[in-house]
Amino acid sequence: MTDHTDRKRETAASFGAAADAYLESDVHGEGRDLETLADWCADATTALDVATGAGHTAGALADRGVPEVVGLDASPEMVRTATDAFDGVAGVVGDAERLPVADDGVDAVTCRIAAHHFPDPEAFVAEAARVLTADGRLVVEDNVAPPDPDLGAFLNRVERLRDPSHVESYTVEQWREWLRDAGFTVERTARFKKTLDFDAWAAAQSLDGETRERVETILREADADARDLFEIETRDGDVESFANLKAIFEATLSE
Amino acid sequence: MKRDLMDIICCPLDKHDLDLDVESEEDDEVVAGTLTCTDCGETYPIEDGIPNLLPPDMREETPA
Numbered sequence: 027m028t029d030h031t032d033r034k035r036e037t038a039a040s041f042g043a044a045a046d047a048y049l050e051s052d053v054h055g056e057g058r059d060l061e062t063l064a065d066w067c068a069d070a071t072t073a074l075d076v077a078t079g080a081g082h083t084a085g086a087l088a089d090r091g092v093p094e095v096v097g098l099d100a101s102p103e104m105v106r107t108a109t110d111a112f113d114g115v116a117g118v119v120g121d122a123e124r125l126p127v128a129d130d131g132v133d134a135v136t137c138r139i140a141a142h143h144f145p146d147p148e149a150f151v152a153e154a155a156r157v158l159t160a161d162g163r164l165v166v167e168d169n170v171a172p173p174d175p176d177l178g179a180f181l182n183r184v185e186r187l188r189d190p191s192h193v194e195s196y197t198v199e200q201w202r203e204w205l206r207d208a209g210f211t212v213e214r215t216a217r218f219k220k221t222l223d224f225d226a227w228a229a230a231q232s233l234d235g236e237t238r239e240r241v242e243t244i245l246r247e248a249d250a251d252a253r254d255l256f257e258i259e260t261r262d263g264d265v266e267s268f269a270n271l272k273a274i275f276e277a278t279l280s281e
Numbered sequence: 282m283k284r285d286l287m288d289i290i291c292c293p294l295d296k297h298d299l300d301l302d303v304e305s306e307e308d309d310e311v312v313a314g315t316l317t318c319t320d321c322g323e324t325y326p327i328e329d330g331i332p333n334l335l336p337p338d339m340r341e342e343t344p345a
Contacts, residue, residue, distance in 0.1 A: 031338045038339070072289065096289060100339065105331055116286055119333040126293040126325075126334030156296075 030145040034121065037143050037191040038100035059167055059274060062216060063138060064090050066165050066276050070134035074098060074157065076122045076150065077140030081108025081115055087136065088114030096132070098125070123149040125157055133162040139272070141168045142185070142195045148204050155208040160279055164210060167274040169195040170217075172255055180244075180252050181270070187241050189231045198273050210277035219269040221257065282311050282332055292318035292325075293336050299325070 064086040067073055071093055075084040078097030085108075088095045097108045098118045109117040120126045122137070123146050135154040141147045154164045169185070171178035171194075178197065185192040202212050224245070228238050245258050245265045252258070257269040287301055297320035304313040304327075316325040316332055325334050333340065 031336075035339055035341075039341075074289075094285075094289075096286070100335065102328075102331065102333060102341075106329070109331065116282060117331045118282075118286075118290060119331060119335055120293060121335055121339055124293045124336050126290050126332075128289060128291045128298075129296065131289045131291075 030123075033145050033191075033193075034100055034123075038104075040191055059216075059218065059220075059272065060086050060138070062274055063136060063165050063167055066214070066274075067092065067134040067136060067163065070132075070163075072096075072132045073134040073136060074125075074127060074132045076125070076135060076137040076154070077143070078108050078115075078117075079104055079140065081112045083136050083138045084108060084115040085112030087134070088112060092134070096127075098122070098127075123153060125153045127153075127157040129156055130159045131157050133159045135162070135164045136166075137164075138167045139169065141166060143191050143193055145193055147196070148207075151204045151208045151210075155210060155279060158279055162279060163213075164205070164277045165274065166201070166277075167272060168201075170201070170271050170273045171195045171197050172271060173197055173199065174251070177252055177255055180248065181256070184241060184244055187237065187244070188228065188233060195271075201273065201275055205275060205277045209279060211280060212275055212277050214274075214276040216274040218272055219257065220272055221267050221269045223267050224265040282327060282330055283309060284311065286332070290316070290332060290334060292321060292323060293334050294318070294323060295321050297321070 067087055068090040073087045073092045073095045075097045078084045078099050081097050084095050084097035095114055096116045096118055098120045099105045100121055102119050105117040105119050109115055122144055144150055171181055182194055205212050242265050246260055248258055259266045297318055299316040300319055302315040303311050310330055311327055312330050314327040
């Protein structure tokens with residue numbers, strides 16, 4: 027518990043420092059995944075966006091006409107950035123695993139590309155079930171690990187080296203199990219790959235020379251299976267791009 | 282924060298309702314104040330219009 031709490035405090039502090047970079051980030055601000063996520067929640071009346079970051083998802087929900095949207099993040103600077111940037115978004119500073127939200131308080135919970143930072147994502151899923159109304163829905167998007175444990179370990183090693191606040195990317199099957207255990211029915215799962223420019227991806231965490239070189243070396247020297255799955259592209263010994271795996275889950279509490 | 286946010290938020294520790302104590306308010310927005318749990322008595326600040334409902338062990342001023 028104490029380790030988790032320290033870890034979350036450090037994560038919140040690192041995101042506070044990076045708040046402006048995230049607002050400008052293509053990976054977090056654009057793309058059809060954001061549209062998909064907003065589409066699946068468009069008929070909600072009160073939405074809670076957990077780990078809202080710079081508020082892109084909360085803003086997209088407000089744009090779709092969700093009357094009440096709350097963006098929650100553990101970093102006060104991130105919440106400030108989100109509420110300043112997007113109209114119709116109320117801000118709350120809080121912990122994803124101990125939500126300060128009443129039972130049956132909202133009819134949509136979203137969480138986009140953030141749960142791999144959570145020390146205990148299962149606790150977050152249980153909290154989402156608690157705060158949702160009986161007809162509500164949880165829509166989670168995150169980076170996911172492939173089913174092959176070796177390839178999953180490769181991915182998590184690269185991510186942790188780049189970003190110490192990365193805890194773990196889990197498999198699609200692990201997510202479905204957590205959702206079912208919390209009483210959800212998984213209605214839809216969308217899987218996709220997102221190609222990332224290596225330079226931009228490294229810059230998003232302000233990687234210094236040595237760490238950047240280590241990450242690039244791991245990608246460059248990846249075995250054929252990893253190279254194939256993650257679409258690692260190199261030119262003249264430099265890593266140009268690679269793809270990460272993402273999934274969006276829609277889960278409801280209906281029987 | 283708008284006052285109707287009180288319908289949604291609660292104490293992160295025991296999930297009980299919060300009492301709102303307003304220190305300043307502008308254009309229907311509570312700018313500064315305190316939220317107090319009606320059950321455990323824990324207090325949470327509203328700073329610059331944003332309620333900080335982090336559990337006490339995650340707040341910045343609390344030593345790790």
